[in-house]
Amino acid sequence: MSTAAQADPAAPAGSASPLAHRRPLGDRVFQILAAAAGVLVLVILALIAISTSQQASSWFSTEGWKIFTVDWNPATNSFGAMSFVYGTVITAAIAIILSVPVSVAVALLLTEVVPQRWARPIVYVVDLLAVVPSVVWGLWGILVFAPWLFHIYTSIASGVKGIPVLDALFGQPVSGASFFTCGIILAFMITPIVTSLSREVFATVPAIDKEGAYALGATRLEMIRGAVWPHSQGGVVGAVLLGLGRAMGETIAAALVIGSSPVITSHLFAAGYDMPAVIANQFGEASGEFRAALIGLGVLLFVITIVVNLIARGVVERSARRKRGA
Amino acid sequence: MAAMDQPAVDLREPAGWRRSKNRIATSLMVLAFVFVLIPLGFVLFTVIAKGASAISWSFLTGGPIPPNVVPIGIGGMWPAIYGTLVITGLAAVIAVPLGVLGAIYVNEYGGRGALAQVVRFMSDVMTGVPSIVMGLFIFSIWVLHFGYSGLAGAFALACLMLPVVIRSSEEMLKLVPDPLREASYALGATKSRVTLTVVLPAAIGGIVSGALLAIARAAGETAPLLFTILTVTATNANVFKGANTALSTQIFTNATQPYLGAQARAWGAALTLIAIAFILMIVARLVTARFTRYSR
Amino acid sequence: MRLRYRQQVTAAGVSVVALALTLGACSSSSSSSPSGGSSASGGASSSSGGSNLSGTLNGSGSTFQLTFQQEAIAAFKSAQPNLTVNYGGGGSGKGRTDLAAGTVNFAGSDSPIPSDEASSFQGKTILYFPVIIGPITMAYNLSGVSNLKLSPATIAGIFSGKIKTWNDPAIKADNSGANLPSTAITLAVRSDSSGTTQNFTEFLVDATGSAWSLGSSSTIKWPSSARAASGNPGVAQVVKSTPGAIGYVDYSTAKASGLTFASVKNKDGSFIAPSPESATAAADAVALKPDLTFAAVWQGGANAYPITYQSWDLVNAKQPTAADAANLKAYLGYLLGDGQKLLPQIGLAPLPSSLDQKAVAQLDKITS
Numbered sequence: 001m002s003t004a005a006q007a008d009p010a011a012p013a014g015s016a017s018p019l020a021h022r023r024p025l026g027d028r029v030f031q032i033l034a035a036a037a038g039v040l041v042l043v044i045l046a047l048i049a050i051s052t053s054q055q056a057s058s059w060f061s062t063e064g065w066k067i068f069t070v071d072w073n074p075a076t077n078s079f080g081a082m083s084f085v086y087g088t089v090i091t092a093a094i095a096i097i098l099s100v101p102v103s104v105a106v107a108l109l110l111t112e113v114v115p116q117r118w119a120r121p122i123v124y125v126v127d128l129l130a131v132v133p134s135v136v137w138g139l140w141g142i143l144v145f146a147p148w149l150f151h152i153y154t155s156i157a158s159g160v161k162g163i164p165v166l167d168a169l170f171g172q173p174v175s176g177a178s179f180f181t182c183g184i185i186l187a188f189m190i191t192p193i194v195t196s197l198s199r200e201v202f203a204t205v206p207a208i209d210k211e212g213a214y215a216l217g218a219t220r221l222e223m224i225r226g227a228v229w230p231h232s233q234g235g236v237v238g239a240v241l242l243g244l245g246r247a248m249g250e251t252i253a254a255a256l257v258i259g260s261s262p263v264i265t266s267h268l269f270a271a272g273y274d275m276p277a278v279i280a281n282q283f284g285e286a287s288g289e290f291r292a293a294l295i296g297l298g299v300l301l302f303v304i305t306i307v308v309n310l311i312a313r314g315v316v317e318r319s320a321r322r323k324r325g326a
Numbered sequence: 327m328a329a330m331d332q333p334a335v336d337l338r339e340p341a342g343w344r345r346s347k348n349r350i351a352t353s354l355m356v357l358a359f360v361f362v363l364i365p366l367g368f369v370l371f372t373v374i375a376k377g378a379s380a381i382s383w384s385f386l387t388g389g390p391i392p393p394n395v396v397p398i399g400i401g402g403m404w405p406a407i408y409g410t411l412v413i414t415g416l417a418a419v420i421a422v423p424l425g426v427l428g429a430i431y432v433n434e435y436g437g438r439g440a441l442a443q444v445v446r447f448m449s450d451v452m453t454g455v456p457s458i459v460m461g462l463f464i465f466s467i468w469v470l471h472f473g474y475s476g477l478a479g480a481f482a483l484a485c486l487m488l489p490v491v492i493r494s495s496e497e498m499l500k501l502v503p504d505p506l507r508e509a510s511y512a513l514g515a516t517k518s519r520v521t522l523t524v525v526l527p528a529a530i531g532g533i534v535s536g537a538l539l540a541i542a543r544a545a546g547e548t549a550p551l552l553f554t555i556l557t558v559t560a561t562n563a564n565v566f567k568g569a570n571t572a573l574s575t576q577i578f579t580n581a582t583q584p585y586l587g588a589q590a591r592a593w594g595a596a597l598t599l600i601a602i603a604f605i606l607m608i609v610a611r612l613v614t615a616r617f618t619r620y621s622r
Numbered sequence: 623m624r625l626r627y628r629q630q631v632t633a634a635g636v637s638v639v640a641l642a643l644t645l646g647a648c649s650s651s652s653s654s655s656p657s658g659g660s661s662a663s664g665g666a667s668s669s670s671g672g673s674n675l676s677g678t679l680n681g682s683g684s685t686f687q688l689t690f691q692q693e694a695i696a697a698f699k700s701a702q703p704n705l706t707v708n709y710g711g712g713g714s715g716k717g718r719t720d721l722a723a724g725t726v727n728f729a730g731s732d733s734p735i736p737s738d739e740a741s742s743f744q745g746k747t748i749l750y751f752p753v754i755i756g757p758i759t760m761a762y763n764l765s766g767v768s769n770l771k772l773s774p775a776t777i778a779g780i781f782s783g784k785i786k787t788w789n790d791p792a793i794k795a796d797n798s799g800a801n802l803p804s805t806a807i808t809l810a811v812r813s814d815s816s817g818t819t820q821n822f823t824e825f826l827v828d829a830t831g832s833a834w835s836l837g838s839s840s841t842i843k844w845p846s847s848a849r850a851a852s853g854n855p856g857v858a859q860v861v862k863s864t865p866g867a868i869g870y871v872d873y874s875t876a877k878a879s880g881l882t883f884a885s886v887k888n889k890d891g892s893f894i895a896p897s898p899e900s901a902t903a904a905a906d907a908v909a910l911k912p913d914l915t916f917a918a919v920w921q922g923g924a925n926a927y928p929i930t931y932q933s934w935d936l937v938n939a940k941q942p943t944a945a946d947a948a949n950l951k952a953y954l955g956y957l958l959g960d961g962q963k964l965l966p967q968i969g970l971a972p973l974p975s976s977l978d979q980k981a982v983a984q985l986d987k988i989t990s
Contacts (some may be wrong), residue, residue, distance in 0.1 A: 010528075013578070014975075023516065027516040027519075027655075031518065033350075033516070035435065037424045037427035038432055038441070038442070038445040039441075039445070040428065040443060040488075040493075041445055041448055041452060042448055044452070046486060048455065048459070048463045051466050052459065053468060055349065055466065073837075073843040074840070074841040075823075075839035075843065102362060105354060105358035105359075106362055109358065109359055113355060124604075124607075124608060125361065125362070125363065125366065127542075127604065127611075128366060128600075129362060129547070130445045130538075130542045130543070130548065131545070131599075131604050132366075132370075132600060133547075133577065133599055133600070134331045134457075134543075134548065135546070135577050135581070135596075136544050136577065136599075138544070139577075139581050140369050140372050141374070143859075147370070149616075172802075172913070174846075175849050177850075181478075185392055191362060192539060193539050195362075196539055197494055197497060197532075197534050197536060200501075200535055200536075201532075203598065204501040204502075206503075209493050218347065219344055220352065222344070222353075227590075229719075231556070232502070234497075235497045235500070238493060238494075239497070241453075241493070242453055243456035243491055244454070245450060245451075245452075246453060246454075248454045248456075248541075249456040251457045252547075255813075255814075255852065256852060258814030259813075259850065261846060271846075271850070276456035279459070279814065280549055280814075281455065281813050281814040282814065282840075283713070283715070283815075284714070284715055284815055285716075287718070287738055288717070289738065291715070291719075298459040309447065309451055315397040316489075365890070390696075392692075392696065393693045394688070394692055395689060395692075395967075437927075468724055470725060472723060473725055503710060556708055556710040556726075557710045557711070559692075559695065559696070559708070560706065568678060569678075569680055569708045569710070576696045579711060581850060582853040582856065583689075583853075584854070584855040584858055586877045
């Protein structure tokens with residue numbers, strides 16, 4: 001007997017149902033809207049890249065390869081950017097190293113350890129950390145935190161005097177404002193975002209995986225390692241990348257606590273500088289090539305962010321297995 | 327006799343090293359939380375100690391913002407509070423829907439396609455653009471042609487928020503299990519309907535979380551606003567036209583002044599900003615909890 | 623169940639849109655403040671004396687002027703209630719950029735337009751209106767020493783890092799008979815670029831010549847042991863909290879922070895303490911160019927304080943509308959007239975009357 005589908009002349013041969021060749025207008029419109037929103041990011045980024053490169057072109061053309069030197073002295077018209085690149089990378093690294101273990105631990109605390117009733121207040125505490133404005137972090141940092149840290153720095157510095165590697169890392173504090181202080185403050189600032197997103201990720205682990213681990217006699221730690229972590233790896237990495245982006249781009253807090261000294265030094269307690277901070281501090285009076293140089297630092301930071309993200313993604317893709325749902 | 331005296335089954339946690347490791351891990355997690363509490367307590371203590379004296383009804387609702395040299399008690403911060411609320415609100419209205427839509431595209435429609443990969447990667451890159459560069463960007467693209475306005479400030483903040491919202495929403499959408507989608511398709515739903523009525527509500531808790539964090543950050547940002555809104559002393563109700571001001575810029579300009587009145591106003595404004603943002607976050611979380619389909 | 627959810631979402635969405643529209647509608651119907659640089663609304667009488675001017679004036683630039691501008695704006699409101707003035711600070715460079723771009727009506731600048739910016743002002747005549755004069759103090763923190771005297775060469779030595787302790791022979795030579803301890807000198811300098819730094823280093827270049835090697839600019843590469851802080855109040859804070867510190871802080875900030883400052887040897891050879899009077903004395907003796915630019919540092923005059931600097935308000939001679947021209951004339955006229963009376967209480971010096979008169983006369987050059 002013939003089926004309706006085979007006898008239907010309106011349906012092209014081979015299609016399974018009469019509906020296959022007709023998507024509702026609303027559905028198509030929605031897809032276009034979504035695609036447009038995604039492309040918007042690329043458009044904005046392209047505009048930023050183009051407009052900043054344009055304004056920075058005089059710096060690139062005047063300095064050429066000298067932009068990779070350390071000498072930044074507007075009075076003598078030399079604008080070498082390496083000290084800022086170094087500062088940005090170092091402070092972001094310190095921030096990530098300090099913040100990620102703490103954030104992941106707090107997120108695990110919220111989802112695995114703490115009873116539901118107590119989870120809400122702890123979430124609010126983390127939120128409170130997020131609503132402190134960056135300028136308040138900077139002001140508190142330079143007025144209260146840095147002087148207090150200075151005492152700690154001097155004790156550590158005198159303690160490690162003479163020990164080869166540690167001496168190079170932890171000597172020479174000038175005042176509380178330094179790479180390390182900036183890194184700590186940035187760590188405070190990125191903790192809420194990494195914690196919050198990690199918690200959301202941990203919360204969607206299927207209960208069945210966790211219960212299975214417990215049923216096999218696992219301790220909580222072993223359950224986390226075996227059931228929660230493989231499921232959440234990708235999400236946590238995404239959260240860390242967001243935190244990294246914020247750490248590299250934070251402006252006002254860094255400008256206030258980093259010490260404003262354009263040098264490359266291994267001493268983490270020495271005053272330093274990073275790209276957003278120098279732009280914030282020196283833009284108000286800059287003109288001509290100086291201004292182009294500052295905007296060029298933005299372009300440079302762009303490039304560095306791309307490189308860092310490429311590396312991070314490469315590392316992650318190689319070691320992660322993608323798991324979608326259960 | 328022997329059978330009755332056999333020891334009961336040991337239902338405690340496993341003995342020895344495994345148990346200790348577990349205990350250590352738990353205490354480390356609690357320690358981590360304490361590490362989070364300490365700076366928070368410090369900062370809040372400083373802000374409250376320095377700013378509480380400035381708070382009063384006239385400070386919160388009065389205006390105009392007085393000159394730096396004027397002592398505390400005259401004028402108020404309402405123009406800045408209004409500015410922060412409308413500019414951040416406008417930025418959120420621009421960035422959050424666009425961000426969620428973008429995340430939907432990347433996760434639901436794009437998959438492993440080239441465009442989606444590029445959008446995902448570039449969103450990560452965009453989170454690293456310094457806030458001051460965003461401000462400069464909007465200055466050269468918008469302010470040079472249309473002048474200083476709250477709208478320009480909102481654009482700058484929206485550019486800051488957009489990549490964060492996209493990436494965090496995308497991570498949340500990724501976590502929605504596939505069987506949910508497949509079941510909806512099996513019932514004959516179109517892709518947009520599946521996304522809007524099944525996937526989005528499933529991920530809404532996380533999406534709201536990410537959006538709130540982005541908004542909280544935007545409310546506290548100073549650098550992008552310095553290049554886009556100038557400053558005013560009286561409330562400018564029109565956010566689309568004319569210079570405006572915000573709490574974050576007021577905190578910065580007042581705190582970098584030597585006069586006691588300015589200092590008190592700065593810390594009072596800081597306390598106000600933290601309080602407003604925190605209350606809004608709590609309200610948003612409570613409201614979302616009512617809408618969340620799948621309980622955590 | 624699903625229907626109710628969808629209705630909830632739609633309702634939420636509609637209400638958000640409605641709220642946004644309402645906000646936009648009722649805000650555009652209330653005070654319509656046009657963006658800076660474009661036409662001002664309302665009736666503008668041709669005389670600057672009437673109180674019926676309306677519109678908005680936007681300014682940005684020098685933070686040295688910020689305190690004065692804020693006071694003047696607040697006081698000006700009673701003279702012209704419908705004319706709103708906004709001053710955004712942000713640095714002299716930013717102000718000049720804004721003026722060249724047309725996003726502000728006037729810019730505050732601590733120095734004349736430098737040569738590398740001249741191209742952005744092609745074809746426009748810029749008028750300079752000097753508005754304030756102020757001393758830069760050498761603020762220090764040294765217990766037991768209250769009347770420190772410093773000569774320019776000594777200052778150059780200190781700030782280039784060559785003079786490292788307070789009992790250095792050079793400082794002793796300036797202060798015969800004073801008991802100077804052997805405390806190490808800590809330099810307090812600016813982390814942000816500033817007109818204060820620019821004028822201070824210009825003084826060092828003018829007064830000491832080759833003895834000062836770090837150049838003159840808004841941003842200087844100070845010795846690595848220097849402590850940098852943001853803004854005049856930041857430097858003041860470092861000086862106040864660090865025994866043995868010395869920094870350059872403008873007079874109004876130094877006074878407000880309760881700092882001790884040194885007397886500096888001027889061109890005529892006397893050690894003069896910074897004060898509004900000694901600053902005005904310095905401005906009296908300047909070589910005034912026809913466009914009213916000058917440099918007040920290192921000027922002659924028996925009572926002149928040698929590290930005095932100045933700030934101008936820059937405007938386009940040709941304004942886009944008559945209303946803009948009238949508004950600017952009114953506000954600048956106020957700054958040069960009654961506004962000058964506000965200066966002493968904030969620790970700044972009023973312009974010498976001859977300079978003030980010339981500036982007021984230049985107001986007529988603003989046309990539309």
